[in-house]
């Protein structure tokens with residue numbers, strides 16, 4: 001990829017209303033607060049999405065923290081230091097510990113700019129082998145079983161290829177069994193606990209074993225690798241780690257330990273799409289199925305996810321739903337379902353354009369950071 005000289009970054013906090021509240025074991029969301037990064041370089045502009053939430057409940061990152069780290073530590077490492085190879089951005093930011101979601105957004109904005117400069121699509125750059133990816137949907141915790149049934153029925157009518165329901169203690173075996181009994185053996189079904197259980201719940205979780213689930217996602221805490229390996233010995237249902245997998249290194253450790261039999265790959269959680277692609281290689285090499293997770297992305301992150309999910313090792317349907325699953329109006333043209341699939345963008349870079357009017361409507365905070373003027377120059 002061509003080296004770029006970044007001249008500035010525009011950072012925006014967006015708040016976009018959700019079409020329906022989204023409840024997980026850790027939070028109930030009615031809007032998506034997200035950070036959008038625009039890189040301006042001498043050759044082209046590019047976009048990145050920082051998938052932090054306003055509260056540090058899914059992971060340790062959150063909006064205000066990411067905003068601070070972007071402005072005080074990440075942008076200064078890239079501005080005023082000459083050309084930057086977008087593929088080496090992660091290395092330039094490595095001295096900052098953690099803050100992977102913020103790093104992922106910066107890297108994506110420069111990779112997008114680099115690809116737009118040469119006209120190559122992100123999918124082609126990553127080595128995508130598919131033009132469409134199967135679309136799964138993540139269904140939040142509901143207040144009643146009836147509401148769950150009608151919601152899932154509606155998604156199936158729309159053509160979604162796979163259903164994932166969020167579970168927590170008190171909302172686990174019963175709703176999952178009801179879905180299996182109602183929709184039959186053909187339904188591709190999985191559950192996501194977002195770390196809501198402990199190893200002491202093994203007996204309860206074993207009751208999911210006869211429901212023929214594709215997998216159970218992140219039953220235990222983020223740092224419970226060994227305990228996930230213990231739990232795996234007691235379950236037939238494959239365990240799929242999400243929160244725990246923060247790098248390719250941890251992915252390899254988790255696989256070898258027997259802690260994970262499938263992997264949810266999210267670029268934000270692991271520090272960028274390049275690390276995400278490496279995790280996919282690790283999974284492929286071990287014969288472990290991988291799939292692309294989601295963080296209620298806008299059209300920017302959704303476009304990037306579709307490209308990532310088109311790599312050959314993404315063998316299970318991802319959480320890449322149509323835009324209208326979350327948003328009545330997105331900041332790009334919406335992604336739509338086509339026979340249960342999403343089309344992978346083919347245009348330069350991420351292949352989607354941000355609608356400036358909609359962007360302005362949903363922006364609650366914005367700031368420009370420019371490269372410092374070079375010392376020694378008078379004009």
Ligand code: OSB
Pocket residue numbers: 058137138192194242293294295296297319320321
């Ligand atoms: O655990 O996969 C998760 C959303 C926010 C935080 C964590 C998770 C999720 C989802 C939604 O499940 C996936 C999507 O974007 O469709």
Ligand code: MG
Pocket residue numbers: 192194217218242243264293
């Ligand atoms: Mg998850």
